[in-house]
Amino acid sequence: MAELLQTAAHAEHDHKPHGWRRWVFATNHKDIGTMYLIAAATMFLIGGLAAMAIRAQLFKSGMKLFDPAMFNSLTTMHGLIMIFGAIMPAWVGLANWMIPLQIGAPDMALPRLNNLSFWILPFAFTLMLASFFVPGGAVAGGWTMYPPLMQQFGAAFPMLIFAIHLMGISSILGAINVIVTIMNLRAPGMTLLRMPLFVWTWLITAYLLIAVMPVLAGAVTMQLTDHFFGTSFFNAAGGGDPVLFLHVFWFFGHPEVYILILPAFGIISEIIPTFSRKPLFGYEAMVYATASIAFLSFIVWGHHMFTVGMPVAAQLFFMLSTMLIAVPTGVKVFNWVATMWRGSLSFEPPMLFAVAFLFLFSIGGFSGLMLALVPSDYQYHGTYFVVAHFHYVLVPGAVFAIFGGVYYWLPKWSGRMYDMRLAKWHFWLSVIFVNVLFFPQHFLGLAGMPRRIPDYAPQFTDWNMVSSIGGFIFGASQVLFPYIVIKCIRSGKPIEANSPWDGAHGLEWELPCPAPYHSWQTPPTEAMLAHGTGH
Amino acid sequence: MKRTRLGRLLATSVLGLAGRLPLAWGASGWDELNMPRGVTSASRSIYALHMMALWVCVGIAVVVFGVMIWSLIFHRKARGAVPDVTLTHSTKVEVVWTAVPVIILASMAIPAARLLLKINNNADPQVNIRVTGFQWGWRYQYVGSDVSIISKLSASSNAASQLHSGISPTSVPHYLLSVDHKVVVPVGEKVRLLITSVDVIHSWWVPDLGVKRDAIPGYINEVSFTIAANRPGIYRGQCTELCGRGHAYMPIVVRAVTPAAYQAWLKQHSLSRGEAAAHTPAATLTST
Structure with missing residues (x-):
């Protein structure tokens, strides 16, 4: 049997290791992308369970x-899992899969680094989740x-900080890989201003990651030394300053929220032209707007701290x-x-x-x-109005863009079409109940x-x-998503053409479905490029 | 089979929600949906700014979503719409939709900046109160007198809030929003709070006063308010910065009374403490 498989593998000319070695020693961007996406989906469901527990507790006064x-x-x-465990790895997974396909590169530029940056994550997540079970919770x-x-x-504190260090290292390595890949492995003729928007937004995101993940690492390390080594960075009694942490944290935190949303802008900029059967309006303006948003994200952190008593001029x-x-967002x-x-x-x-999403x-x-x-x-700060705000930008924002991206590219990855009817169920349940879940939270905050x-008071x-009912149904309907994806991979209808979408442009659609294990070993031709980029 | 079950689920939940809505609106009306107007000039100005920003956003939404909905309806492939692939760039509209938002933003920023400067004026207070947050309650010290109050969650709320207490929160008056000792302030006089904390960061918020300011160890934050002379009453709020296990259980209750009643209360409270007159409030600031 093993021999047969071996022969079959040779017949495909894939030369990929089989069994666990394929995944543990993975250097192929598609395998690593898949692992990232599976990890993200797993953490999304775990973070979702935490959210369900929160909504159950808040069901009534x-x-x-x-x-x-x-x-x-x-x-x-819930917050840490969703941000660092679900959304960020999902973006890296999509970057791994799509950036080489979209720029005509055979793989990511640093494949072994790629392996490392993924395999750090399971340890980080395990450490973070294990902290639930140590004394003190x-x-x-x-x-x-x-x-x-x-x-x-107690014991959970150093575990969380170490987990954040690990996730930070993983993000920085991933970001370096993205930048090196985009800067060096673009197909001949793929100038910067011909790159798809998803590649552009990820390039800018990668710079944000490199700029701010070390800031977060520094902030939490100072907390660690305050706790264990007698420093007083944030301890007022020792001459330190708790507000310093807020400044440093939000100097990381605000670019971080754009790390979570810029790749979403990229995906939306891929999907809308395809299904409008029209090139993206204002391509260059989109690139410059993304860059402006990234720049501005570094000088707005104080808006998270309007009630800490900053000088009025700073406010x-x-x-x-x-x-x-x-x-630029407009x-x-x-x-x-x-x-x-x-x-x-x-x-x-x-x-x-x-x-x-729009x-x-x-x-x-x-x-x-x-x-x-x-x-x-002053009135909104620290209330459910803020909760409603950031869930609107992160759930029907970032998460919907991830769903859209997976439904857009899954046929390319698997060579099969998913069950459209079920996917539409997934959409309608999600879009209705995400509003039932989060819209009333505006009222609660106000x-x-x-x-x-x-x-809370009665x-x-x-x-x-209302919010909890919306949450339960929204949460339950997310189970459809892995089901649809698994069903597609196992028994979806095979796709003959390069693209299941008649309006799609982009180098990934010049490849067969599924994209071969090794793609773009010869660079795309200028004709493919011209067709793919539409200009 | 699957479709009908999902369909039924959807129908029941939509009906269930629709059933709840009138209840939600009927219960106490507008209060459940919007920011309170409050009883200080700051809170009223904030409410006006909030409503202005809300209506500007609604206006932008009507225009932008309107155009989108128009496209979704009339530019569908199913209706035989032919894409206009030449429509990829227009310097004119791009300049317009960059400039118009700038003007709209400026029209919001100017009143907001004015109001910000106005409400951050802490000069010439008539009453000064030191407010110290702790896990989990508030200490109020009246500057210039020896009156000092420790204000914690009321016993009835505390009993009902215990895990598996079996006490219905609706049977407790002002569940989680009542305290054992209220902080008393005069109406019509400018009250300045000097806010700090002895342990972790807390935040002192009373929506009706339009005041929220963090209580931070090592810092003394100033904030002022003047309650309208015709609005004596009881105003409730909560801590709004996560401060540990008891974060939900350290409410703030302000009793606003006439200046005469305030003076009388201060005097009575001070006399009742007799021996406390000897030490100054400054000495007790960090000794919760």
Whole structure:
């Protein structure tokens, strides 16, 4: 049997190791991309379970499933798992799969580094999740880890910090690989301004990662030395400054939120032209808008701290710089709308998710604009209004873009078409209940409900119930997603053409479906490039 | 089979939600949906700014979503729409949709900046209170007198909030929003809070006053408010910075009374403490 497989493998000329070696020693960008995506999906479901537990606890006033300390652990770990475990690895997985295909490169530039940056993650995730089971339970100071509160946790505290170090190293290595690949392995003729937007947004994201992950590592390391080695970076009693941590953390934290969303902009910029059967409107403006957003993300961190008592001049500066972000973001939204304008639209699952992204991400943008106004922020800060805002940009924003990207490229990866009807069920359940889940949280915040509380006054019950019901159905419908993907890989209808989408342009669609294990071993021709880039 | 089951699930949940909505709106109306107007000039100005920003966003949404919906309806392949592949760039519209947002943003930024400067004015307070957050409660010390209050979650809320307490929160008056000792302030006078913390970061928030400021160890944050003279009453809020296990259980309750009643309360409270007159509030600041 083994011999037979060996022969079969040779017949494919793939020369890939079989069994566990293929994955543990993986250097192929497609294998590593697949592993990243599986890891991300796993963490998404685990983080989702934490979210379900949170919504169950908050279903009504006074109902107690968990001790408040456990509830705080759940919110903390939900945030960390979703950000570092689900969304970021999903982007790296998509980058691994798509960047070489899209720029006509045979693989990522640094394949062994690629292996390392993936295989760090299971250890990081294990460490982070294992902290639930140590004495005292998981860290319960919020994903923002503000001292001095953070200093009050036990064995879980160094575990989490070490996990963050590991995830940071993984992200930095991944980002280096992306930059080196894009800078060096583009096919002849693929100039920077012919690159697909997904490649562009990832290139900019990679620079953000390299700039800010070390900042986070530094901030948490200072906490570590405060705790174990008697330093007083953030300890007021020792001459330190707790607010310093907030500044350093948010100097990382704000670019981080763009790390989570810029690749989404790239995917949406791929999907909308395909299903509008029209080239992207304002390609260059899109590139420059992305770069402007990335630059601005470094000078707006203070808007997370309007109530800490910064000087009024600083509050003014951060308000104005934050509002400025609305300009390039607006340009992007207008360009997407203009791409659809006078197009020939059809609504396959990737497009459905992209259109939902446009509407719902914009709602998150509107609440973001409202939050930028400092006097209003005094009322919104630390309430469910903020929770609603960032979930609108991250769930129907980043997560929907990931779903859209997977539904867009899955046929290319697997060579098979998924069950469209089920994928549309997945979409409609998601888009309806994500709103039932998060829209009422705006009301809760405005009416005065603080975030991160395990119990609340009875007047908040109605909207919490609505939100919880939306959460349960949204959560349950996500189980459809792995089912659809697995069903597609096992028994989807094979695709004959290079592209299942008649409007798709891009080098990945010049390759057969599925993309061969080793692709672009000879660079694409100028004709392919011209067809692929559309200009 | 699958479709009908999913369909039924969807139908029941939509109906369930629809059933809840009138209840949600009927219960206490607008309060459950929007920011309170509050009882200080700052909170009212903030409410006006919030509503202005909301309506600007709604206006932008109507235009942008309107264009999108138009495309979704009329530019469909299923309706035989032919793509206009030449429509890829237009310097004119791109300049317009960069410049117009800048103007809209400026029109929001100017009133916001004005209001920011106005409400951050802490000069000439008539009453000064040191507010010290701790895990989990608040200490209030009236500067210039020996009155000092420790304010914690009320016993009835505390009992009901225990895991498996069996006490319905609706049977407790102001569940999680009531304290044993309220902080008393005069209406019509400028009250300045000097806020700090002895352990972790907390945040002092009373929505009706339009005041939220973090209590940070090592820092003294200033914030001021003047409650309208015709609005004595009880105003409730909560800690809004995660501060550990008891974060949800350290509410803030302000009792606003007439200046005369305030003076009387201060005097009575001070007399009742007799021996406390000897030490100054400064000495007790960090000794919770």
